[in-house]
Amino acid sequence: MTSTLTQEKHGLDELFRDFVSKQQEPEWLSDIRKQAFAQLQKTHFPNSQMEAWRKFPLQNLNIQSLLQNLSQEAQQPARFDSIAACTISSFQEVAEKDRSFVTSSLQGLVESYKDDFFSLLTLAFSTQGVFCDVEKGAQVDLLNIQTQITATAGLPIFLLRVQAFAKVFLSESYGQEEPESFGLVAPLAAIYQEESSQLHYNLVDNFSASTFHIRRVHSQQKRDSSLELSYFYLKGYRGKAFFDNLLNEPGSRFKGIGVATAIKREYQDLEMTVSHLASHTESEIIYKSVVKDKSHHVFTGNLIVPQTSKHVAASQLNNNLMLSKTARAESIPKLEVFAEDVQCIHGATVGEIEEEQLFYILSRGIKESDARLLLLEAFLSSIIDLIPQQEIADGLKGQLIEKLGV
Numbered sequence: 001m002t003s004t005l006t007q008e009k010h011g012l013d014e015l016f017r018d019f020v021s022k023q024q025e026p027e028w029l030s031d032i033r034k035q036a037f038a039q040l041q042k043t044h045f046p047n048s049q050m051e052a053w054r055k056f057p058l059q060n061l062n063i064q065s066l067l068q069n070l071s072q073e074a075q076q077p078a079r080f081d082s083i084a085a086c087t088i089s090s091f092q093e094v095a096e097k098d099r100s101f102v103t104s105s106l107q108g109l110v111e112s113y114k115d116d117f118f119s120l121l122t123l124a125f126s127t128q129g130v131f132c133d134v135e136k137g138a139q140v141d142l143l144n145i146q147t148q149i150t151a152t153a154g155l156p157i158f159l160l161r162v163q164a165f166a167k168v169f170l171s172e173s174y175g176q177e178e179p180e181s182f183g184l185v186a187p188l189a190a191i192y193q194e195e196s197s198q199l200h201y202n203l204v205d206n207f208s209a210s211t212f213h214i215r216r217v218h219s220q221q222k223r224d225s226s227l228e229l230s231y232f233y234l235k236g237y238r239g240k241a242f243f244d245n246l247l248n249e250p251g252s253r254f255k256g257i258g259v260a261t262a263i264k265r266e267y268q269d270l271e272m273t274v275s276h277l278a279s280h281t282e283s284e285i286i287y288k289s290v291v292k293d294k295s296h297h298v299f300t301g302n303l304i305v306p307q308t309s310k311h312v313a314a315s316q317l318n319n320n321l322m323l324s325k326t327a328r329a330e331s332i333p334k335l336e337v338f339a340e341d342v343q344c345i346h347g348a349t350v351g352e353i354e355e356e357q358l359f360y361i362l363s364r365g366i367k368e369s370d371a372r373l374l375l376l377e378a379f380l381s382s383i384i385d386l387i388p389q390q391e392i393a394d395g396l397k398g399q400l401i402e403k404l405g406v
Helices: 006-021 027-040 063-069 096-112 117-125 355-362 368-384 390-404
Strands: 086-090 128-134 139-149 156-162 167-176 183-185 188-193 198-206 211-221 226-235 238-247 253-262 267-276 282-291 296-305 312-322 328-337 342-351
Touching: 006 027, 006 063, 006 117, 027 096, 027 117, 063 183, 086 139, 096 117, 096 128, 096 156, 096 188, 117 156, 117 188, 117 211, 128 139, 156 167, 156 198, 167 183, 188 198, 198 211, 198 390, 211 226, 211 253, 226 238, 226 267, 226 390, 238 253, 253 267, 253 296, 253 368, 253 390, 267 282, 267 312, 282 296, 282 328, 282 368, 296 312, 296 342, 312 328, 312 368, 328 342, 355 368, 368 390
Parallel strands: 128 156, 139 167, 156 188, 167 198, 183 211, 188 211, 198 226, 211 238, 226 253, 238 267, 253 282, 267 296, 282 312, 296 328, 312 342
Antiparallel strands: 086 128
């Protein structure tokens, strides 16, 4: 694979034209694909010279071969609950009254990520687009959206608008059948919250053991809105996840939590960025990883406070637990704070199960395997118990512990 796609422009042009011709979609949606593809041709394929990708191993990822597979059906239609206060539709079927919002949102993503190869790839070759609109003042206790990837490659887009004063818990999960060879899944999600809205967005990725998964979540918040984002990585081959949160207006609050478990030779690289673009904003990040065997996890926390933002409170904490001496966990905090009158803190730990804690439990007559399980459960529970839906929290805890085989 060359460093840029422009050197293979003719082949990609033909592939793109063929892909678009097979899509039964309105002209406005095809136009956005074309805008994204035009920008994609100018964009460099990720390499180790780029800061965000310097640690990510891209060997065995054959983009040309995977693009060939994108013309086939890549996933089942998203499954979701029917909620009176929510409108959910594919991009092709979006209502006339919502078309302007969906169009401007997609065009905004093309512009925001004009230098990001995988975001543009998804925008140009998306295999499914879903728009979810939560009505003004709605109260939604639980909304489930499930997507199942059924082919080697899948590039889904999810747009979510939470209107003013609405309160919703949304759980979105991705699963995948085991492909015969290496695969690629590159989901792109964008969240737009209006004033005084409250959202808990629970996201679960469960891909195959031979799939590259490159995820991006983009969120924007207006005045006095609150976003709690929880992310759980269950399975995959090599993964890179970007979470970009923009606190655009005063009073907006963001809390990002999550857990990743990595075993065997899995590699997971997560980068969470919070941009305090207005005064009187708050953010908190708490993320944990458990690594085993020869797996490798990297967490990068980016905090941005420009000079114009005052009275900002922000914190990030990353804890990593190693169950094997051959496993690796890295924590990279990055704070770009240019304003005064702010409170910004960060912390990180990397270590094994503490011998003193283990000895204390063993002294109570509990066998070692059960003692290690108790300590692992305690490590995970501090995050999982923050999920307000008990059934979802219990299910996630069980899946994470089962994977680790403790």
